Amino acid sequence: MITLKNISFQYKNTDALGRERKTRGLEDLTLSVQKGEFVVLAGDSGCGKTTITRLINGLVPHYYEGDVSGEVSVAGIDVQKADIGVLSAHVGSVFQNPRSQFFNVDTTSEMAFVSENLCVEPDTIRQSILRVVQDMRMENLVNRSIFALSGGEKQKVACASVAVAEPDIMVLDEPSSNLDAAGIEDLKNTLSLWKAKGKTVVIAEHRLYYLTALLDRLIILKNGRIEAQFSGKEVRSMTDEAAYAMGLRSFHKVEIAPSLVDTGAEASEALICRGFAFRYKNTDLTLCFPELRFPRGRITAVIGRNGAGKSTFARLLCGLERRGRGEVSFAGRLWNRKLRSELCYMIMQDVNHQLFTESVLDEVILSMPAAGMNDERESKARGILRQLDLEDLADVHPMALSGGQKQRVAIASGAACESPVLLFDEPTSGLDLNHMRQVADILRMLRGEGKTVIVITHDTELVREVADHVIDFDLETTQTNVLSKGV
């Protein structure tokens, strides 16, 4: 069904200083996938797994330009010579970011979109949509505004919208990055449906646990080459230690030890949030947190499904939300909403929103209290950068950095503003094992400095790695009128 023969590919792009540069995508890679096979591509970031998905759906070389050699054939079509539109009848693609893969603003039009572009009869399209909606049990997601959906729902619509045109091949690029456990469960159901229908599935992914039961072949890539291949049977008999030895995420679902889950009530000193309440705009949905305690100088993980109010809580705690109630006490005093921006600093999930200046050094200095000599501030900023392994990048524009580097810059600016409490919103979404461990190291380093660290996360492996305490929002919060949401 898919044949890649001696493929080498280099991306053409520019480096931080604007010089043209070539980055390796793949090197002399040969791979063939049978009809109906379920193949998982794994490996570090930058190992070439995304590039393989792009070769299959034609984005390489038709959209992402570079030097390509070798042959790619997908469903009998020569990808390099054919028009990319021709491929859309055979290959359905689901991407990582649910915010940027919809052309339409309503779900039904999006589901019809591929078939419409293929000039299928409107009545046939309507029937296909009905069938897919029934198969995936997503009647509640029909005719909705894209902007009113959660990440998991968006990803479900993305899967449905490629399924309507009935392509034989499904290509997914890190589809679980932004999903919680329930969203991943939904995605898994969709994938098993496709497998049962005999679709050929190629999926590039860091999180592997939800794929273990489904996969026919696991391909591990390194530096653009295939390093190892395992059959489904082999993978299912492997332990987590074997996965870690290969630099991969766990093959099994990591459960959080029940002993970690507590309310931090015994801690002598803690950040205490009392009576937090928030009412969502234009709904009757209210969130209430009677009391939450985050032990001082420890790492507390906040878990819970999407919509349990984790992000809302974070915004309330940081004082970003005007419409909420609640009091915060820490270090023997009360902090009102305005003061809380000095108490807490949040490193956002999308760090791109958080970097404003022209150089990494400026970024850190900007966060510092305005008082003090300039030289003093600069040397202190450089000290923080050294700790986070960013010193060499001090003069580079933040937007030219890689995702992980940007995140470290955001952490550095958080460290610079001297807030005693640091909040992390999903710091490891879409990270491979090594980068996840790097984040874990940084969290431990911050704890070592006496910071109170709060991590909002779906990543149970990270929780197992670093958390001293776990607060499960599914247990702690009370929501009223839950049913009114999404109606």
Added chain:
Amino acid sequence: MELFSHAKGGYKSVLDPRTKLLMLIAINVAVMGTGFQGTDYFVRVVCAVIPFVLFLLIRKVRTALIYAGVCAVMLFVEGVLIPSTSGILNLVIVITSGAFSRILIGFAFAYYAMCSTTVSEFATAMKRVHIPDQITIPLSVMFRFFPTLSEESRSIRNAMRMRGIRLGGKKGGLLAQMEYRIVPLMMSTLRIGDELSAASLTKGLEAGKPRTHICQIHMTALDWLLILIGLGLLGYMFFLR
């Protein structure tokens, strides 16, 4: 085929996109070009009433009431205050309310059009009147561009507040603060645009290629009524005045 009726979804399209386009032009021409006296004033009142009725039809009652309130004040100022004042006071009122009122009605109608039209309805309508894809596709991207922009902008504003950067605050000059706001916004919209183009390509979107449409658009009596009003407005502006 209940799934394909718009009755239960968030989108209730009352008018045909073609009618909306004509009305958008007609209302803007009329509101921008008329004065505050005689027939001109009557034309302005007619223009002001149209978005109000349409908001009610798509059940945006709150928006309709707020809009009606602001419009009433504005029309009162134009119809009563301006003729009864003189000198500098009159000039100040004419300049401030004039600038505001000329924009408000057109903006309200554009807002109605944006939130009541789906991308595919718009694309279908454009196809019917033989507008080339090279114009239709970028315009349809606008429908998702604005909501995306406001989502992104909200996150950036939060990030700035957390670091104590406010417009007019102590940190950085005003120019620097605006730069902090705009640079990340541009970067993230660029990135989203880039990813969106890639996704659309894999979904077979191509300019100039024929495509089918599942949405059904058709003219209703209300459409014809509004087209008549729209043509009337344009006729008044260009020939009668």
